[in-house]
Amino acid sequence: MHTLEARELTLGYGGAPIVTDLSLELPAGAVTALIGPNGCGKSTLLRGLSRLLRPAGGQVLLGGRDLQDFSARELARRLGLLPQAPITPGGITVGELVALGRAPHQGWFSRSSTEDRRAVEAALEATGTSALRERLVDELSGGQRQRVWIAMALAQDTGVLLLDEPTTFLDLAHALEVLEVIRHLNREKGVTVVMVLHDLNLAARYAQHLVLMADGSVTSAGGAADVLTEAHLASSFGLRARVVADPVTATPMVVPIEPTPVHTEMT
Template sequence: MTATHTLTAQDLTLGYGERTVIEGLDLAVPAGAITAIVGANASGKSTLLRSMSRLLAPRAGQVLLDGRAVHRMPAKELARTLGLLPQSPLAPEGITVADLVGRGRHPHQGIFSRWSREDDAAVAAALEATQTTELAERAVDELSGGQRQRVWIAMALAQQTDLLLLDEPTTFLDVSHQIEVLDLLTDLNRRRGTTIVMVLHDLNLAARYADHLVALESGRIHAAGDPSAVLTEDCVRAVFGLDSRVIVDPVSGKPLMLPIGRHHAEAPVPAEA
């Protein structure tokens, strides 16, 4: 099992240029659980994730990993504990799966150090976990979207971090591949105890797969906690400005949000609160 790490944001203020995206945010990521961050476009989800993995320096406040400010930790040391899969990483032309997954070993290697058995074992284990062993010698360009996403996750796994942050890992995937990726992340979490934080667009999938749901509303946390407590009709209205019904998902027992637009809504639209 893995060591438990605490990842917290304290009074965090983030922005780009003149624009402030997140102001005075406090967040504690539960160790060994799956946390999903949801919110409308431009609510600051990706910005928060980038800052938690030190890609964006805070204007004020700090992100603490085991009590240490991540922005003051040596880059490689942090990268051995906390991994991030950004929204659209680029695969160099013609690179093979095994080679790309091997790039995940970067933080474990020195400038001129040679590959060790440990590096090979980490790559093999990452390929195995993502069921991409058969694809190892194929070029990444030739793969389908779902396979490619599994390869990127394999790269993050080869990094062997106890915390894994993912920015919209299911975007551009069809529904079966979305489920495949989320199942894989759940396996990782349950079997290896990896703490997972992911930004998700799909509220219902977020509610189903997350142990801890964080709803962001223009740079502030509107609600955070158990999905059943967080995903409510009021929350959807506040965060997305959308009327909805929330029922119990007959498949998972988790909350299921049904949006109500101006058309095709037979049920009476609730009056404005």
């Protein structure tokens, strides 16, 4: 398993940095959730970890090697990314979309191999989307569509999978459905998962490792019980809350009370 690590990472979009001098090692073979208030730099960090955003300073290492040293094809064989609200090509079926995940493993003019077909079948089965193979992606529900995109990323057959808000725009039932798929991939396939989540209680339930951010920096990292404390919620979110045991999973559950009087968010 390859570790993913940021060292003194600074990221931005040409103006003031969004993430500044951030150092972080993400545990291999675990599900990590990036959490924090809006504008704190979660999605920016994920883009930096995936090489979509070139660092203004510092570096990202995959297995001890700088991400900038990988060719595009080589990196795509090791690291997969599911961006927020991906755009689906018109008129494409589920099977066709999932098969696109095999592109990094194919030559320019090569046809689908037996290995490619097996990877696509395994991805469809792992995400419970085999029965949807002939359906148009545009016709699917939000939860089904997210599972299909995850299947495409899984067909890519990487050891690391980055997900930017995979439950956005989903109702609670569909959000749980998608997170169960992610948990299965981690437990059964050993995939290292890093995902941005807004729902703190779902993050506590589904991630073994949490990274709490505020103002472009990491304020706490570790298990849910260590990160989701009342003091951290007050300082990072500007939120008065009680943290109790989830009656189903015994993981920490945040019960909001009210905002604290003063809280400043980044834009």
